Amino acid sequence: MDAFDFKKYLFYALKIIRANTIVLWCLGFIGLCSAAALLLRDTGLYGPLNALTMALSITATPVFYGIYLELIEDTYSSIPQIARTYILNYIWLLVRMYLPVIIVATIPLLMAPGVLGSGFFEITLICSSLVYIYVIPTYYLFGQQRGAIASGVSFLFRNLFKSTPVIFTVLILETTMLLMQLGKNSYSGQGTIYFAILDLFIYLIASVIDLAVFIILIYVLKNSREEGDKKGID
Numbered sequence: 192m193d194a195f196d197f198k199k200y201l202f203y204a205l206k207i208i209r210a211n212t213i214v215l216w217c218l219g220f221i222g223l224c225s226a227a228a229l230l231l232r233d234t235g236l237y238g239p240l241n242a243l244t245m246a247l248s249i250t251a252t253p254v255f256y257g258i259y260l261e262l263i264e265d266t267y268s269s270i271p272q273i274a275r276t277y278i279l280n281y282i283w284l285l286v287r288m289y290l291p292v293i294i295v296a297t298i299p300l301l302m303a304p305g306v307l308g309s310g311f312f313e314i315t316l317i318c319s320s321l322v323y324i325y326v327i328p329t330y331y332l333f334g335q336q337r338g339a340i341a342s343g344v345s346f347l348f349r350n351l352f353k354s355t356p357v358i359f360t361v362l363i364l365e366t367t368m369l370l371m372q373l374g375k376n377s378y379s380g381q382g383t384i385y386f387a388i389l390d391l392f393i394y395l396i397a398s399v400i401d402l403a404v405f406i407i408l409i410y411v412l413k414n415s416r417e418e419g420d421k422k423g424i425d
């Protein structure tokens with residue numbers, strides 16, 4: 192069995208996502224909050240609504256991942272149990288992954304403020320996202336934070352060419368989200384409703400792609416481990 196059969200895993204991922212409608216409804220609600228924040232940008236509700244959207248996105252994502260992992264592994268827990276298991280660990284893993292990157296990327300930003308420094312900062316974050324693509328799935332599949340970063344990065348470099356389709360997918364996804372965020376920051380206020388609809392559409396598409404990538408990488412890691420176990424037995 193090919194552990195990197197992305198076409199088959201994509202079929203599995205879409206089937207799992209489509210079957211679990213509660214996640215899609217939650218994504219729709221978060222997307223509507225983000226779009227509503229744009230519509231209310233010039234009011235006092237913008238700040239609280241934008242903060243709510245970010246909080247919901249950060250806390251909901253690890254729960255979604257946990258739900259899909261349990262579907263793959265054929266285990267079942269309550270949503271509160273999944274939340275207790277993953278939210279804080281997921282956030283702490285993100286801090287460990289990106290805090291050193293942000294510190295390093297901030298140095299050129301301080302030395303060369305403006306477009307050059309900002310561009311280097313954003314490119315560094317995108318590159319780190321590519322390097323870390325297997326880290327979060329590694330943590331979820333094996334259930335341990337310790338060693339997840341090193342194992343995930345090591346797995347990527349050992350299978351760099353085989354992982355090319357996923358790398359390009361994540362690159363396009365991260366670049367699109369960055370451009371959308373830059374568009375929000377420079378948004379002048381004209382055509383508000385159209386920009387809000389575009390924001391909602393891109394958020395939903397990007398979220399589904401992100402979940403599909405997570406599921407695909409879980410299958411890659413899972414089947415790679417099984418292949419390794421079989422070789423060890425042989």
